[in-house]
Amino acid sequence: MGELNVATVTRQPEVLLVDSQDAILQRLHQLLSAHSYVLHLAHDASEALKVMATREVDLIISAAHLPQMDGPSLLARIHQHYPDTTRILLTGDPDLKLIAKAINEGEIYRYLSKPWDDQELLLTLRQALEHQHSVRERQRLEALAQEQNTQLKALNAELEKRVASRTAELQQTADMLDLAYEELKHSYATGAELFSLLVNQRLPSDKQTNRRIIDLVRAYCKIHGLDAVAQRDLAMAAALHNIGKLSWSDSMMITPADWLHHHERDRYRAYPAQSESLLMTLEPVQDAARLIRHHQEHWDGSGFPDHLKGEAIPLGSRLLKLAVDFIELQCGLILERHMNSDEALVFIRKYAGRLYDPELVEGFIQVCSVYLSDVTLGDPSVKVLGTRELAAGMLLARNLNADNGMLLLNAGKVLSQPLVDKLIAFETMEGARYSVFVKLAREPQSGT
Template sequence: MEDVSQKVVPARLLLVDDEPNVLSALSRMLRHEGYELHTAGDGQAALAILEREPIDLVLSDALMPGMDGVELLSRVQQQWPECLRLLLTGQCDLSATIRAINEGRIYGYLAKPWDDERLCLTLRQALQHQQAEREQKRLEALTQDQNRELAELNATLEQRVEARTQELQQTADMLEVAYRELRESYVTATRVFSSLISQRLPTRFQTNAKVGILVQAFAEELGLDEAQQHDLQLAAALYNLGKLAWNDRLIVTPAEQLSVQQRESYRRYPATGESLLMALEHMEGAAKLIRHHREHWNGSGFPDHLQGEAIPYGARLLGLAVDFIELQRGMILPRQVPRPQALELLRKFSGRIYDPVLCRAFITLCLDKAPDLENHGRPVLALETSQLKPGMILAQDIHSISGILLLHEGKQFDAHLIDKLMRLEEVEDRRYTLLVYREEEADE
């Protein structure tokens, strides 16, 4: 007899678009992903489905007659807050995206025409994030129930109390693991969003991943606590969010060659980045670092002209990493500065732009740890996909040709994942070289 309790319930998706061909294309693509699919041609039809069906995720077009996508997702957030919300937009509309973030508190957005692989990856990661939150709530409820049982047993059953205490400790450990996984899911989701931002920038100016690697290595070297490292990772992934509003000419102009008018726009981008994240409570620490990463030690920076130790420590570190990478990419001076000269420029402006103590430590790290910085100095192996084995752990993020994050550092390979990578190589007609931790490192 079949064990119904072990049956896996497929995720239930609602696709909303006023164009039948778009709904048909999405349904055809997602049919093989194992989802239970529902479709609606407008906002009212979507709400009717939500009234009678338990839906896990709504993917809605932004521009629809009558009720647009932002209004629909806002109403979904109010009535079904646990239902994930994604926006599908056919044009670069920053104001609509900001409204969707603030009013609908969306998980993310995707542009038309979409990339099938990226859309499927975003949906999978969104649903994994949702499952982690549900599991955390389930474990919290379980802990509360067990606490009540413990209170009832405490008066008469000392031995059972001891046994139950051990069970509670195990539950607490599970909660800690779930909490860590939830925090990691925030980082992963932020990296995915960061890779979407990168699509607005030329390939040479897609610096977020490099900056993230650098600040993480330095934070570990300094022994910063977990909360500080978490905020730094998120800030590094989104520090240039405010550049989304720039035109193409401003994006490709080095900072030292900006006109007076362009410089005004340039000086606003840290504050703009912070304002775009205000609605997300868990991003508050990272948003503060983004706002102040262009402040200078001598008070000549922006947007608030903070001076010395009034500048948040993480913002000082982020500013060093951003300048170090952007100097080498030709984003500050009208030429790409080689790595040694970039370090020399940091040293030259120590005490004026940069915290002198932090700058000295930063330069020492870059000199001593290179070229192993990108894997944090831990021994790694460079392998082709065909050489991967189940159980190996990824030592560096993998991005697609277009810059989309495919897998994040720390992901453990299994046979299914290896097979998917090999099929992706065939589709993209390229071969990935992957960094994985050596076996003795993975076993620690």
């Protein structure tokens, strides 16, 4: 059997180990530390209760014989004050009174004998946490169902009011589009950015992307010398590309694209065409609207809405795709994980020829290295390597983090061969693949 499915929980389970003997604690710690648990150690009941008071402990394994208070009494106390914590007794002798006390007063999940079988202990621990998670999930769903049933009548009563409010909101949006048409006659870019602000007001500040996308597109146009008409159309497309999302719910607006449910994915794939449809009545932005329609097409033809391929995709749409994905990857709007700027560029380079025009990718990366001060990928001395390509003497150019966000190594660390070997072993154990930003350490100058 595999590990507990941590994808269904929100954090690593916390396990408290209690035994008066250091050797036993260390053996348990060594056995469990290779698994995705947060471990706490205690030598007696007093230490254990202090941990319980400060941490959200999911499971406790306690020895039967402890100083001050025996294991069953401790587990009974925890059952009384922390009933959600799963309790397991570890006993070195078949003391039926102690076991009965643990079962009756501590309501333990199970007891194990010393010396224990490692695989049996791991299996018991995993099953206990899986059972605990299923109970918690059932309780959560029951509470949710009760809450939803309570709200159902109120929601039905409010339905007409909400429909009227939504209609008014859509009418207000349409009215704003009409008003913006006059403004666009005088200043297309200013009008486009007005709508950009309207879209962004629906989002939390850390997920407001339009301003950054507009600035990045303008930087690209300036560095690569695009003509004024192309610059204007691309800037307006950057400002208005996601106006078709205005009718989405707030939760859908901030959900990563790869987490959307099936019916939501259909709405997601429709937004470029919907954005174009909203803008096509405004003659000054019709060219920008065409760029918006195709900015989610993929170089290999797997995109949407029209499955255009290669150079059949308008150039401006290909550039907008790069800018939108670069910013949204950092805001957690495409994948659940928030990437930093270099990681986003590694992703883009990886999918050149599949999602992105391979002829544009390197030029785009160079623009980002000028536009953003925290991009190291634009530095020709910086290399992105897998762990098995690392060698002693290389210098970390960026912090190295595990997939769960834990900092593994700080930028500026000079790698040694034992450190490289540990990274490879850790990567193998985690089933991950790390991209490491490094540059060679300077060679010592002659005569020094």
